[in-house]
Amino acid sequence: LSIYMHISKICYLNMYRRVTHVIFDMDGLLLNTEDLYTMAFQNICSAYGKTYDWSIKIKIMGKKPDIAAQYVLDCLEIPLTYLQWKEKFNSQMDTVFSKSKLLPGVQKLVSHLKSKGIPIAICSGSSKAAYIAKTSHHSEFFSQFNPIVLCGDDPEVKHGKPHPEAYLVTNSRFQSPPDPESVLVFEDAPNGVVAGIEANMQVVMVPDQRVPKELTDKATLVLKSLEDFKPELFGLPPF
Structure with a gap:
């Protein structure tokens, strides 16, 4: 109880909402x-x-x-x-x-959240065929996510990012769908950030260094790398 009270205090001091579920974009965020x-x-x-x-x-x-x-x-x-x-x-x-690689900090963060029982999902603009090509040599890693929503050819996602539909559909497919306010999104692209914010979720952005600062302003938090993320800021178990 004392740990969660401490975490809640950190969340309050930093003006971030405590979250229970996490959704990751894939291209440029998890993979190169x-x-x-x-x-x-x-x-x-x-x-x-x-x-x-x-x-x-x-x-x-x-x-x-x-x-x-x-x-x-x-x-x-x-x-x-x-x-x-x-x-x-x-x-x-x-x-x-076939050259796809996990980006820095990805393995550590995903494994940590999974080990702590935090539901984690993927919301990607990829088609199923592209997803298979990117992830077939990382199958064990990607087996940790549920649901995995591939907006490129998912019939329920009629509007891609920056429309919020992709994230709302992903949220609805969690085993016990939370309120969107309890979801944390990780994104690298400005369009994805807008989609997450419009879905009423908090968004941590890890942008390409070439993205202009004004296109990162809508993100809840901007990081240079996932290696810099501190889970406790959003009420998640610390490393």
């Missing part, structure tokens, strides 16, 4: 796959003499695959349909995503 997406997208764009740069990437991070791809095609005036783009992307997906 945002860099791998950049590689795959540039492979396609370069065939048409185009450059897929950061100014485009930051606009599509966290969005559903079809929306993201169409934005790139329109912005760079590449003469492909979405289905043609998808075919080219899928042809290199297994090779590119």
Whole structure:
């Protein structure tokens, strides 16, 4: 009891709500796959003499695959349909995503929350096929999450991030769904941060260092790395 009283005091002093459940984004947050997406997208764009740069990437991070791809095609005036783009992307997906690695601090935090009985979930913009390509060599790690919502082709998620629907659907699939106010989201993308906040959840953001500060302002807390996260700030068991 005294431990939880101490934790509650910390939460109060830091103006953060105590949480009971945690939802993680995946690309660029758990895995280094945002860099791998950049590689795959540039492979396609370069065939048409185009450059897929950061100014485009930051606009599509966290969005559903079809929306993201169409934005790139329109912005760079590449003469492909979405289905043609998808075919080219899928042809290199297994090779590119076989290089996926867990980012710093991920293993420690996830294992800690799991060992303390904190329900943890994933809410990703990925399709099922992309998810399998990214995670097949990390199967033991990803078996710790339930639910895993893949917004890229989940029929219940009709609107991708920054719409809050993805996080609300994920929350509804916990075994005992909590009030959204009791959920902590981890994100790397501005679109995902907006989605979590609009779902009435607190959001810890671990942004790419190139993200402008003004695009991090809506986050509840901004960190340089998951290695810097202190669970007790949100009433979670400390390391």
